[in-house]
Amino acid sequence: MNDWWRGCVIYQIYPRSFQDSNGDGVGDLRGILSRLEHVAGLGVDAIWLSPVFTSPMADMGYDVSNYTDIDPLFGTLADFDAVVEKAHELGLKVIIDQVVSHTSDKHPWFIESKASRTNPRADWYVWVEPGKDGMPPNNWPSVFGGPAWEWNATRRQYYLHNFLTGQPDLNFHNPQVQDAVLDVMRFWLERGVDGFRFDTVNYYFHDKKLRDNPPAPKQKGKPPANNPYDMQLHLYSKNRPENIKFLKRVRALMNEFPGTTTVGEVGEAHRAIEIMAAYTAGDDLLHMCYSFDMLGPDFAPRHFRSRIEEFFKGAPDGWPCWSFSNHDVMRHVSRWEAHAVTPDAMARLAAAMLFSFKGSVCIYQGEELGLPEAELEYKELTDPPAIRFWPAIKGRDGCRTPMPWTDAKNGGFSDGKPWLPVKPPQLARNVAAEEKDPAAPLHFYRAMLAFRRAHPALTVGDIHFYDAKPPVFAFARSAGDEAMLCVFNLSAKAQKIAFKGLPDDITLDAISEGAALKGETLALEGNGFAFVDLGAGVNPETISV
Incomplete structure (x- = not known):
């Protein structure tokens, strides 16, 4: 079935934290290979692998320096192929991250681009002249703090980076960049992957006129946001209309590989549902999109209803992908604890509700165990925004701690020191322990997923x-x-x-x-x-x- 993605359930694997096979404290592809039966046994349809490509790891792999190879930290291309082969044997589709709004500053494309103003890739990134006072050209901020512009002394120009300075933005106004990105996708499609999750899919294009973003409406009685990024409406630094034409090129490529799919991440606070609808309407754009609208603190019927209704009002023939947790947000069992009788009760309620929504579903590793957010000390942090904005923003490390498989040291995740610690609250909810407890969330997830599969009304109705x-x-x-x-x-x-x-x-x-x-x-x-x-x-x- 080429439309398997409609109503599917996707399981997100964060490779660094799933299973370490060689004792270096970091999860890897061989570790994933050894645990795929657990995922298939839940009854999901696909896995989504967060980035495993070559990277200096300034942003844990979301800064790619080679799009067509595997970082040695995670293994080899042969290991990747083995994961795809076994996943397919188990009936699982494989979706991989495509982080193409920006590259690492160690990517050969950027190294060439920054070398001069006349080289073949000089226009592959967003370069601009300084203002008369030497300052950046506009008020665009970086998501991770500070201006979205970094000075390069060789070119004597600023380059755009919506995230870290080591993550320069590609210039999608250049057709050569679009072609190169599509070539990367073709490489993986020909290798057998079943689809892509597009990181920051609404960030691809910037306003050519470099106009200032307007301020976001102030909320009465509330202090300014912890991060200045949230004080703007990002009309010009992202969310540009030119993106639609490029997404049609993406869909045309996908159509060459029947049965493949796409899901775009819409990183936007003010009109994300509108953009989700715009990016999936009809049959020539993305197959699915998700946003952060259900990944926040709101836990009220009117909120969930309004998100679903607004999406289908904007795109009656579009298709959403809903989730409550992922690698970028606090785990929902902790986020919504004020509404819970017990953490387990919240885990079951959230699963029952999510698996009943109209749309496809993505669940995050450990969610099936009812894992809470891990509380980390400052010295244990690895996440750039957490380190920069601590303690007002605790960052993303708390949801990225290793998967606990047993009650052994480090939860059976690694024989070495894990890159993030396994804390006692997470260790107590290990897979082996929950297998023995009929009342554990793990068993409910399996039952609820089977219930969903048995009733077409819950998948496509x-x-x-x-x-x-x-x-x-x-x-x-x-x-x-x-x-x-x-x-x-x-x-x-x-x-x-x-x-x-x-x-x-x-x-x-x-x-x-x-x-x-x-x-x-x-x-x-x-x-x-x-x-x-x-x-x-x-x-x-x-x-x-």
């Missing part, structure tokens, strides 16, 4: 929301003759919901938790949830709350 009183979140999914009522209590307090128009003789599915249905009244314990098969031919719109 339409969605109809009900106006339930918060903190209750209620909707129905329907496809063909199947209709499934999905109800969630997003609080730690018990709730009752009175429905009207429910069919007679319906019962709760066994996957439900903390739920009781009597007549048309549904009672939910704190963090409880219910799934009700409404029967063949039932129109969810005839039901009300």
Whole structure:
């Protein structure tokens, strides 16, 4: 099936932290190879590998110095091929990161570009003249702090870097750059990968006029943001309309390899859903996009409903990919702990809800264990923004600590000293221990994924929301003759919901938790949830709350 991606579940592997096979304290491809049965056993459809390409690791691999080789830290091309082969044997598709908005400053392209103003790659990066006062040309900031412009004494010009100074931005206005990026993608497609996750997909183009970004609206009663980057509307440094034409070139390439897919990361705080819709509308752009709208602190029915409704309003024929955790944000069990009865209850509630949304789903390694965020000391940090903005911003290391497989030292992740420590709260939730505990999140994830697969309404069906009183979140999914009522209590307090128009003789599915249905009244314990098969031919719109 060429449209396997529609409604699929993707498991993100952060290679540095999944499994170390050689005792150097860093996870690698051979380690991933040894643990693929665990992933396949969950019942997911694909894996997404965060970058394993050659890199100086200034930003943990998101600064690539060779797009078509594997960094020795992770192994070899032969190891990569072995991972792809075994994944395919286990029924898993393989999606790899493409970090092409910028390269490492150690990439040969940049080394050549910065050498002079006349070399063949002189225009492959964004170079600009200094102002009359020697200052950068505009007010664009870097996500990681400071201006987005760095001076180069050889060219006597500034270059653009939306992230670290060691991550110079490619100039996508240059057709040669676009061609080179597409050639990189072709290399991996021909090697057998099933798709790409595009890092910072809305950053590719910049405003040629280099206009200043306007300020972001101030929120009354709130102090300025911890990071000045969040004080602007990034109208000109990213989110440019020229990107659409390039994404069509990407899709044309993907169409040469039937059955492959794309998912773009939209890094934007103010209109991410709008951009997600714009980038996936029709059949000639990206297959899927995700944003950070569901990766933040908001945990309310109106928030989740508005994100889903806004997406499909903007792109009725588009397709989203939703997630609650990844390698860039605090793990959701900790992020939403104020709404939880227990961490395990939150882990199960979040999974039940996420696997019921209309769209595809991405889960992050360790999420199936209910892993909380790790608390690290300053001396243990590796993440650049954390080091720069500590303690106001704790960075991304807390969600990147190694996967705990057993209760052995370092959680069975490595025989050496791990690149990040395995703390006791994470060690206590190791895979081996949860395998023995029927009530552990691991077993619920498997059951919920099997439930999702068994019901087409939950994978490709339409969605109809009900106006339930918060903190209750209620909707129905329907496809063909199947209709499934999905109800969630997003609080730690018990709730009752009175429905009207429910069919007679319906019962709760066994996957439900903390739920009781009597007549048309549904009672939910704190963090409880219910799934009700409404029967063949039932129109969810005839039901009300």
